[in-house]
Amino acid sequence: MRAQSWHRMRPWIQIVSFLLFLLLFMTAGRVPWPPTDLYFLLDPLVGIAGMLASRHLLPTLLLGTFIALAVTLALGRVWCGWICPLGTTLDWTPGRQPRLDQCDPSPHWRQAKYFLLGLILIMALMGSLTLLILDPITLLYRALATALWPGLVHLITGAESALYQVPLLGVLIDAFEAAARGPILPLYQPLYRGNVLVLSLLGLILALNAIRKRFWCRYLCPLGALLGLASKVAWLRRVVEEGCIDCHLCARACPMGTIDPARGHESDPSECTMCLDCVPVCLSSEQHFVGHWRPAAWRSYDPSRRQVLASAGAALALVGLFGAEPATGREHPYLIRPPGARENDFLAKCIRCGICMRVCPTSGLQPSLGEAGWAGLWTPVLIPRLGYCDYACNACGQACPVGAIPPLSLEEKRQAVIGHAYIDRDRCIPWADLRDCIVCEEMCPIPDKAVVLEETEIRAPDGVVVRVRLPHVVRDQCIGCGICEYYCPLNGEAAIRVYAPT
Numbered sequence: 001m002r003a004q005s006w007h008r009m010r011p012w013i014q015i016v017s018f019l020l021f022l023l024l025f026m027t028a029g030r031v032p033w034p035p036t037d038l039y040f041l042l043d044p045l046v047g048i049a050g051m052l053a054s055r056h057l058l059p060t061l062l063l064g065t066f067i068a069l070a071v072t073l074a075l076g077r078v079w080c081g082w083i084c085p086l087g088t089t090l091d092w093t094p095g096r097q098p099r100l101d102q103c104d105p106s107p108h109w110r111q112a113k114y115f116l117l118g119l120i121l122i123m124a125l126m127g128s129l130t131l132l133i134l135d136p137i138t139l140l141y142r143a144l145a146t147a148l149w150p151g152l153v154h155l156i157t158g159a160e161s162a163l164y165q166v167p168l169l170g171v172l173i174d175a176f177e178a179a180a181r182g183p184i185l186p187l188y189q190p191l192y193r194g195n196v197l198v199l200s201l202l203g204l205i206l207a208l209n210a211i212r213k214r215f216w217c218r219y220l221c222p223l224g225a226l227l228g229l230a231s232k233v234a235w236l237r238r239v240v241e242e243g244c245i246d247c248h249l250c251a252r253a254c255p256m257g258t259i260d261p262a263r264g265h266e267s268d269p270s271e272c273t274m275c276l277d278c279v280p281v282c283l284s285s286e287q288h289f290v291g292h293w294r295p296a297a298w299r300s301y302d303p304s305r306r307q308v309l310a311s312a313g314a315a316l317a318l319v320g321l322f323g324a325e326p327a328t329g330r331e332h333p334y335l336i337r338p339p340g341a342r343e344n345d346f347l348a349k350c351i352r353c354g355i356c357m358r359v360c361p362t363s364g365l366q367p368s369l370g371e372a373g374w375a376g377l378w379t380p381v382l383i384p385r386l387g388y389c390d391y392a393c394n395a396c397g398q399a400c401p402v403g404a405i406p407p408l409s410l411e412e413k414r415q416a417v418i419g420h421a422y423i424d425r426d427r428c429i430p431w432a433d434l435r436d437c438i439v440c441e442e443m444c445p446i447p448d449k450a451v452v453l454e455e456t457e458i459r460a461p462d463g464v465v466v467r468v469r470l471p472h473v474v475r476d477q478c479i480g481c482g483i484c485e486y487y488c489p490l491n492g493e494a495a496i497r498v499y500a501p502t
Contacts, residue, residue: 046353074236079223090217144354
């Protein structure tokens with residue numbers, strides 16, 4: 001097939017890939033195939049960093065990494081130009097393409113992505129995946145899960161409420177709710193903590209297109225840096241023949257700015273995303289994409305020994321700041337992890353993707369902001385006041401792409417202790433006001449009940465003896481699911497709270 005035909009096909013492949021990404025997001029935890037974590041498994045940065053940090057070879061990540069790198073060694077950075085959903089989003093975002101007489105930012109700006117790549121991998125080697133929040137797939141998925149999708153759900157719900165009173169529309173809205181609410185739209189969608197930060201980061205990446213088209217891909221993307229290194233020796237590459245008439249149209253069309261008129265309009269395979277935008281504008285038809293095994297020429301912005309050492313030094317400093325190997329134990333009293341997750345092992349595996357938050361039916365899993373320190377930024381924690389851990393659900397462990405949350409069976413999950421409930425007797429209605437309230441006992445899902453009621457006679461301040469049922473937590477029964485805290489009828493802080501296990 002000619003390059004012109006492939007160029008016409010590329011936008012359709014991008015659309016299919018982007019729709020598949022959205023489909024996997026929408027059906028997360030609902031269908032067994034295709035796997036929810038498909039894009040994460042095919043992300044070699046996630047695979048390599050995850051295996052370095054966990055000190056384990058994970059078969060699915062190893063296979064996905066091998067496939068992605070093999071395709072890159074054969075065809076160049078097609079992942080970036082054809083498959084990556086964030087790259088596609090950037091292609092659809094208006095961007096600034098300079099005239100030839102305008103100066104691009106210094107080529108040395110391209111070193112930034114190699115510096116970030118070195119930083120991520122060296123920190124992973126030392127047990128920290130904190131900076132993997134900059135991986136493009138985790139970044140986009142996290143923004144969808146914690147900001148864009150909840151915002152859209154609230155927008156739809158608000159529009160339904162406003163339009164329901166309009167004649168005839170009420171019937172249509174009822175039909176839409178019956179079909180979509182549950183299978184597609186959640187029954188209740190709370191907002192996620194830190195959503196403004198997540199959305200701002202994505203917005204900044206898109207806004208950088210105003211400086212240069214695909215600014216993120218050119219200068220900052222660590223996954224692009226990894227695939228660029230592999231593309232240095234890729235088999236398929238762009239070749240310019242001697243008949244080139246120096247019209248410069250290919251250089252003007254290149255969204256990555258990698259075609260250099262000073263070098264005979266050659267392009268750097270490590271920067272070329274194989275978008276083929278240079279093909280239809282060529283007046284002389286003197287450029288071709290051919291198979292040829294040969295290392296690409298060295299460029300001034302390629303990673304050097306000095307840059308590797310700088311990345312290592314910065315990684316050591318950040319590891320010291322973030323705490324790559326946290327002390328055993330949980331210092332924050334409300335640091336409640338998903339079932340089966342052990343803190344040190346969890347931090348060494350969690351890639352901050354947000355899949356667990358997406359599949360949590362109660363939206364109780366929220367991004368960590370301060371509970372786990374910098375080392376645990378954006379890792380999932382349970383916030384029982386926003387949502388409890390459903391006794392009949394083990395979706396987070398089944399969906400986790402790297403095994404940071406163990407894939408426990410439902411019976412195993414029901415035995416996993418993630419916290420313990422404590423009653424604040426100064427706020428609890430029966431203890432403080434001497435009035436019956438049985439919500440926590442009634443909602444407790446444990447068959448033998450982790451909250452029991454003890455009927456007691458107590459003399460009130462006015463001297464009257466009243467009979468009241470006082471709640472007590474049976475510590476050996478409590479698994480810390482948080483449903484008692486979620487349903488506590490007090491406004492503000494609940495009278496019964498779940499604390500991290502000690």
